[in-house]
Ligand code: MG
């Protein structure tokens with residue numbers, strides 16, 4: 001899982017470097033595919049099917065711009081412009097094990113509000129990384145994540161949550177970024193050796209989202225911006241290791 005995580009981290013670093021005004025999300029997708037082939041890994045998102053969508057997901061990456069929350073489809077006509085927020089989500093399987101990570105990138109100069117949204121979402125993931133260790137219940141961490149981002153005046157997307165990860169990208173348990181009755185009733189007791197993909201999605205406005213007619217792209221209902229950060233973390237003695245950490 002460390003090796004898969006390192007490939008994911010390398011691709012996201014490269015795409016972050018490339019993402020600037022004038023670049024299309026299709027160009028980013030092509031580079032991701034080339035790097036996956038070079039690493040002899042498998043891009044996890046390409047070809048995924050959804051009951052809501054007629055077409056399997058066509059991209060190796062999800063590229064979601066501004067009010068797009070997740071599952072944005074890379075496209076030749078989506079040209080990045082200064083002031084955009086781009087969220088890139090990416091996962092691979094290597095040697096039978098998966099890595100999954102996402103980051104939000106500012107394209108050129110972005111508004112102070114967008115910058116604050118990005119920083120709060122990244123900060124929320126950092127809260128989870130600082131708190132995750134054996135013996136802790138996930139609801140304790142989710143409460144701190146939720147408080148952190150709601151204190152900043154933003155809202156946490158409810159319809160998409162993190163997940164266990166291993167030989168498959170999505171494994172049990174569900175790893176929410178907020179406290180719900182459901183979580184409290186069936187809490188996750190963190191133990192050494194667990195691997196989780198923690199992925200807060202945070203909206204500048206309300207947390208409500210909807211899916212576009214393509215069956216994939218999820219956007220905010222109010223049209224306001226969204227940000228997304230994700231790491232695959234392994235629970236180890238005394239803390240956690242970020243397997244998708246970028247060097
Ligand atoms: Mg992901």
Ligand code: MG
Nearest residue numbers: 100197199230
């Ligand atoms: Mg994920």
